[in-house]
Amino acid sequence: MKVSRLYLAFVFFVLYMPIFYLIYYSFNSGGTMHHFESFTLDWYKEVFADTRLLVIVLHTMIIALLSSSLATIIGVFGAIAIYYAKHRWKQTLLTLNNILIVSPDVIIGASFLILFTIAGIQLGFTSVLLSHIAFSIPIVVLMVLPKLQEMSPTLIDAARDLGANEWNVLTKVVLPYITPGIFAGFFMALTYSLDDFAVTFFVTGNGFSTLSVEIYSRARQGISLSVNALSTLLFLFTLFLVVVYYVMTQRTSVKGGQK
């Protein structure tokens, strides 16, 4: 029992050590990640004074929110289409759907780069947005589809019998039932978009950058504690998102339980 506790404690220690190491040194006036001189908030001031960085943060947010919303809409209808598809097509559609999930990022990035170049789409905001939508759609489908499958088909039959047309069945029966799945898909898409580096790195041009790409280019130049300050802020934002997500799923599951 003792050994197992120690083992788990060690795993958690290693998992969180790098994150807290970053946060700890973001308050270091010394400018390095190994010798703590004295407490300072200068690096945070530097982050908030860096207009270029703030614009990049704004771009990252816009891309994440836009791409996950659009991917959710397309993905939900995709999942419904797969649900209604004839049995022998279902497996093919699912395989096609999952290709982008299992592909290594470099392949997605490289193939999208070729695609945008051929289509004559300039690399920048549009290409990054389109790629993020593209790799988020299958995740939304995978989150929504199980909800559709657990829905009893008699619900739809009952609605039809009561005179509902296609549109009514969709908006009054199907969509409300799969709402938890839609939210889960949206949040997954959001985190995938915020987290993505490799695909964005391929399809972003010179003028446009997201946070991941910016962190990469800064990290390649060596250690700068403003990156630490930025990571602390991002970690807090992540915690906030986790709390929001859990409150939301908790609420929907309570509602589901009352039915």
Next chain:
Amino acid sequence: MRRYAYAIPYWLWIGLFVIAPIILIVYYSFFDIEGHFSLVNYETFFTPVYLRMTFNSFWYAFLITAISLLIAYPTAYLLTKTKHKQLWLLLIILPTWVNLLLKAYAFLGLFGTYGAVNALFEALGIGTKQLLFTDFSFVFVSVYIFIPFMILPIFNALEKLNPSLIDAARDLGANEWTTFRRVIFPLTLDGVKAGCQAVFIPSLSLFMLTRLIAGNRVITLGTAVEQHFLVTQNWGMGATIAVFLMIAMASIMALTGNKKWGVRQ
């Protein structure tokens, strides 16, 4: 057919972003750097340089997957025994929400010549070691990044395991190890497979880690694709490597064949 109309954007997506890119990659792999149709890229791929790189990539991916599994299985097992297991599981998942590059950047500090790990080594009397820019640090950081993706499916598989089966094995006189080897492990094999898929395939394309942590000492296929597409602009060669990566990916999927794709969870 009219009722499929709402899914038109989804069909477009499948056509434009799933099927077309695969065709384009294969098509580009037949063109040399001057844009002439040729098989020169495939000839280059079968030279010792690229074959060694392919072998190395798979070796590193294998190491990363195996080490992750060795650490993750006991962790997942012990997690199912804890009191507030959902909370602990959330704490395992939380670090995956921190940007991958920030975690890699943290190791630049931790593994640096004067970093915390070397300070610890000094205190223990081992002495300062060169940690950064070695293949050790590449494997370590990769395992660090992927381990939650290995723990999660194994944890889910263990949770689904019917505990009375373990009791039955015990009643029939099996000891701890036999119970694990003959009952628990075979029944959680799906989780292990899912975890291995989630680790092995992405670890073939970690070009940012090879650049940041391994200091170009480790060149994987992913690094080569990035190099050809974004640095040397030899798209044909990059596409050829990508074709082999796709073949590798497809065979791994077939090997760990999970027919229940998408129905999972």
